[in-house]
Amino acid sequence: MSDDRRTTVPVWTLATADVRVPGLAAGESMTAERLAELRGVLAVLADEPIVTLEVHPLPDGIDRGRGIPLDAVSPLAQHLSQFVTQSARSSLTVARATTSGESLYRMVVPAKVAARFGQGMVRPMVPKGAAGGIYGALVDSASGRIASKARFVPVGGAAAAGTVGGAGATAGAAAAGGTALTVAAPLVLMAVAVGVSAHADHKRRQAIEHITKLLEQLQEEKLDDEHSELDGCRDAIDKATAVLLDQGRPGVSLGLDSAVHAINTALGRADRRLARWQSALDALPEGEAVELGTLTKLFPGVDDHGGRFRAHLELAALAIALKRRVVVLQAVEHAQGDAGNPFENFTRALKRDQQRLDDLESGIAGVLVRLSALELARPNGLRPVFTTGEVERLLSAAHRIHRLGDGVTAGGRTTDVAIEIARDKDGSVVVFPALPA
Numbered sequence: 452m453s454d455d456r457r458t459t460v461p462v463w464t465l466a467t468a469d470v471r472v473p474g475l476a477a478g479e480s481m482t483a484e485r486l487a488e489l490r491g492v493l494a495v496l497a498d499e500p501i502v503t504l505e506v507h508p509l510p511d512g513i514d515r516g517r518g519i520p521l522d523a524v525s526p527l528a529q530h531l532s533q534f535v536t537q538s539a540r541s542s543l544t545v546a547r548a549t550t551s552g553e554s555l556y557r558m559v560v561p562a563k564v565a566a567r568f569g570q571g572m573v574r575p576m577v578p579k580g581a582a583g584g585i586y587g588a589l590v591d592s593a594s595g596r597i598a599s600k601a602r603f604v605p606v607g608g609a610a611a612a613g614t615v616g617g618a619g620a621t622a623g624a625a626a627a628g629g630t631a632l633t634v635a636a637p638l639v640l641m642a643v644a645v646g647v648s649a650h651a652d653h654k655r656r657q658a659i660e661h662i663t664k665l666l667e668q669l670q671e672e673k674l675d676d677e678h679s680e681l682d683g684c685r686d687a688i689d690k691a692t693a694v695l696l697d698q699g700r701p702g703v704s705l706g707l708d709s710a711v712h713a714i715n716t717a718l719g720r721a722d723r724r725l726a727r728w729q730s731a732l733d734a735l736p737e738g739e740a741v742e743l744g745t746l747t748k749l750f751p752g753v754d755d756h757g758g759r760f761r762a763h764l765e766l767a768a769l770a771i772a773l774k775r776r777v778v779v780l781q782a783v784e785h786a787q788g789d790a791g792n793p794f795e796n797f798t799r800a801l802k803r804d805q806q807r808l809d810d811l812e813s814g815i816a817g818v819l820v821r822l823s824a825l826e827l828a829r830p831n832g833l834r835p836v837f838t839t840g841e842v843e844r845l846l847s848a849a850h851r852i853h854r855l856g857d858g859v860t861a862g863g864r865t866t867d868v869a870i871e872i873a874r875d876k877d878g879s880v881v882v883f884p885a886l887p888a
Contacts, residue, residue: 458507458508458602459480459544459547459548459602459604460505460506460507460548460602460603460604461505461506461538461542461544461545461548461603461604461606462486462503462504462505462603462604462605462606463503463504463538463605463606464493464501464502464503464605465501465502465503465504465558465638465639466499466500466501467499467500467501467636467639467640467793467794467795468499468636468792468794480602480603480604481602481603481604481605482602482603483603485603486503486603489503490503490559490561490867491561493561500560500561500639500794501561502558502559502560502561502639503558503559504556504557504558504559505556505557505559505603506535506545506548506549506554506555506556506557507554507555507556507557508551508554508555509551509553509554509555509873509874510555513555513873515873515881517649517653517883517884518649518873518881518882518883518884519645519648519649519652519692519881519882520879520880520881521645521696521879521880521881521882522879523877523878523879524697525696525697525880526637526641526696526697527638527641527642527645527696527872527880527882528874528878528879528880529878530637530638530641531556531638531872531874531880532874532878534638535549535874538606542606544604544606545606551876552874552875552876553873553874553875553876554873554874555871555872555873555874556871556872556873556874557869557870557871557872558639558642558643558646558869558870558871558872559867559868559869559870559888560639560643560867560868560869560870561867562866562867562868636792636793636794637793639794640783640786640793640794640797641696642870642872642882643797643870643885644696644779644782644783644797645696645870645882646868646870646871646882646883646884646885647775647779647885648692648776648779648780649882649883649884649885650884650885650886651772651773651775651776651779652772652776652884653884654768654771654772654775655685655769655772655773655776657768658765658766658768658769658772659682659769661765661768662678662762662765662766662769663678664757665757665761665762665765666678666762668757669752669757669758669759669762671759671762674759674762674763674766677717677720677766678766678769680713680716680717681713681714681717681766681769681770681773682769683710683713684710684713684714684773685773686706687705687706687707687709687710688707688710688773688776688777688780690705690706690707691705691707691780692776692780695780695783695784695787696783707777707780710773710777711777714770714773714774714777715774717766717767717769717770718767718770718771718774718807718808718811720766720770721763721766721767721770721771721811721815722811724763724767725767725811725814725815725818728749728750728818729814729817729818731749731750732818732821732822735825739826739828740825740826740827740828741825741826741827741828742827742828743827743828743844743845743848746825746827746852750822753822753851753852753855754844754847754848754851754852755851756851764815764819767811767815771808771811771812774808775805775808778800778801778804778805778808779801781800781804782796782797782798782800782801782804783797785797785800786800816859819855819856819859820855820856820859822852822855822856823852823853823854823855823856823857824856825852827845827848827849827852829845866887866888867887867888868885868886868887868888869885869886869887869888870882870883870885871883
């Protein structure tokens, strides 16, 4: 990041409960590297979750279609609006940064806290045509760093976010024995919930796109029925998300119960298929090459881009993505049911319900890694020489099978998680998929 023409970026430290932290030099600018160090210190020394919130100019041409829109009367939008308004009254830096009414807010949740959401909840999302890049309004896909030139200015003694809509517990400035922190459990809870939900929905869209192409080639009615049944759950989940994020309670009329049943049925199929795949791999001779014909009997279509095995993988990915959205909804409902400590209830519910999904994803990743490591043997036969077509098929299959392990991230190290929120002049917001910071 260069030093010329830097944008002044206010940054707040937000807590979800009263905590004591080391003193911060409010008003003194810092670099992005120094801010990252600060996040690490806060994560290590604080007993309760502490996140940072930055406000950047809204980039031109931002793709709002990737996120979840919420109108100005939604609890998250109200928490954010009240927070910004009160902060601007006591800070000229904040007032200048938010004067246009259009801004991009970036909340960064430390890795220590993100681990509570599970390893599989937030993973890098690779956009088309940008190998190695990740989605994000502020993150440059080539360098992986914040694209806008900025100097970060800590805002000390900021006003609290309040309890608009009753989403959470405490609100106020905690200053006992250390620097004043904004206690904003409702704001943090709602931002994390919507960001994670948007991330899961993005994974759903990716899976739908892949499955549609595969099933067009396979023309298998049973798999097409599985796909249709899962894709039909989206409407109920979207409506339940809207109701819960407005702090209502989803009723039976929304169809969420039937959607959850369909998703759980699909997860049951994925569990059974995973067990068969693992047993098939266990039965293969250890350390010996495997004939392609033997492998394709155990994993039909594993050597082809449009095979049944790959369709089963995508159906499992779709079921997992849909279930993760449901898990977030259940966690939000649980947290909002106890206004005393919403964030702790939220993370506790997430951890309990997502363990099965993490195990399923980890198991599938393990199968892909084991398959990619297999050595293919030349076909058995009486002929000493094989045709050019047979050789090309074997080489092509070997290449496709060895690439199955590409991009597998099971058990990876948890990173900081960033949630970006675009706020318009009318107070409405769009929350983008959570991504590794």
